[in-house]
Every structure is written in structure tokens, then in C-alpha cells.
Amino acid sequence: MNFTRNASASWQGSIKEGKGDITTGSGALKKAVYAFGTRFKDENGTNPEELIGAAHAGCYTMQLSGLLGENDYTPDELHTDAQVTFKDGEIVKIALSVSGKVPNIKEDEFVKIAEKAKEVCPVSKLLDTEITLDAKLKV
Template sequence: MKRTATAVWSGTGKDGNGNLTTQSGVLKATQYSFGSRFEEGIGTNPEELIAAAHAGCFTMKLAFNLQTEGFAATELKTIGQIVLEDGRITQSNLTLTARVDGISDAQFADLVKDAEENCPISKLLNTTISVTHTLNA
């Protein structure tokens, strides 16, 4: 499987602007700029997209882990936060709220840890990853 995205940029780093388009078309010439990346401007930015990718990847891996053990989540909600410091992504913090009937806290924690370590985006990121979770919230 291969997935693609295209970035187009015009102008300088600070005063220019660009857009992102994904193979699926979910992003189609979606704006990004210095303002949307380092300030509160309109548009997206690479760190926001990485946060979404990591949250989505982790959550799906956890759903598969639960399925393997005979559980189905009522809901898994993960908030992803990417920390960019001095031009480097230094952390990816995931906060999970879950509703899963019949699972023990210990078993759930083990499945969360496995998802944290083994989702493909976790394996890609060369940074500190943390997951905090609440079960049956």
C-alpha cells in the first residue's frame, strides 16, 4: 500500500503560502502558511496533520487489539498533541477516553501500551510518546 500527498509552496518561508492535497481528496488545495503553522492563522499545518495521523493510527491499532481479545469498544476518543520546539518535534502526547465493557483496567492498560508502541505512526516518530487513558469515562 502506498499513499501520497502533494505540497505546493510559493514565496518565502514567512511571507509565502502553500496548499496540501491528499490522494483521497480529503485535503484539496488546503491552505497552510507561516501563520497557520506558527501563529493562529487560517489553514492547517504539518504538526496538526501529524497529531491527527498519530491519534487515528493509535486508536485503530487499539481497536484491533481489543478485537483480538474479544472486546469491542463503545467509543475510543483520542486527542493527539504534537510539541514542536526549536525546529524539532519533541513529543507526541495522546489522551484517550474509552468505553469498553467487560475489560479489566490491567488488560486494557496492556492493550493501550501495545498500541502506543506498535501503531505504524508511533514507529515512524523519533520522539517521546506518551499516552494517558481513562477507561469507561
């Protein structure tokens, strides 16, 4: 499967006083506001780090579902949180935390498949940073 996805960003002004917006080709984001305050403070709007976290969590969760299916498991529910750590001008770590409700699977099998998903997820492979995983099976 081959495809290309599109997104765009605009910016006006200086880094601290300026602001911009981000739009995705699908329309899921339309001129989502970002600025110095939304990135480095707690102001309303988005920022590149949370968008990377969302992309990573989404990609990883789909990858995990696919690998579970290859092993004859169908998840009732999977939920992944991604915590992106920015330090001294770079993203230094992404901590993934996944929980899943998967019938007829043992915890060790779930963790093993979850770890493999982290390694083969296309977004994981793209990122040049430490990626950790905490996987828990819900009962």
C-alpha cells in the same frame, strides 16, 4: 497488506510571506492552506504538526481497536487526542490521550492493551520522538 498512499504540497514565496497548500490523494484534503502564520501563529489553515497529530491519533485508535478485538473486546467508543509539541525547530513530544468505552474490560487490562497499541502503531514506530500515553476507561 501492502499499499502506497499519496499526498502533495505546493508553496509559493518566501517562508514568512509565502503560502502553500496540501492535497491528499484521497481528496480528504484539497488544497488545504498552510503558511507561516498557520504554523507558527494562530491563523486559519493547517500545518504539518496538526496533520501528524491527526495521522497519529487515527492510526493509534485503529490499532487499539484491533488489539482489543484480538483480546475478545469490542469497543463501543474510543477517542484519542494527540498533542504535538514543536520546540526549537523539531517535534520533541507527542502526548496521546485515549478514552474508551469498552464493555466487560477492567481498567488495568484496557491500559495494558492501550500501551501495547502505542508501541506497535505504525505511525508511533515511524516517529523519532518521545511519545507518552494517558489511557482512561469510561464507565
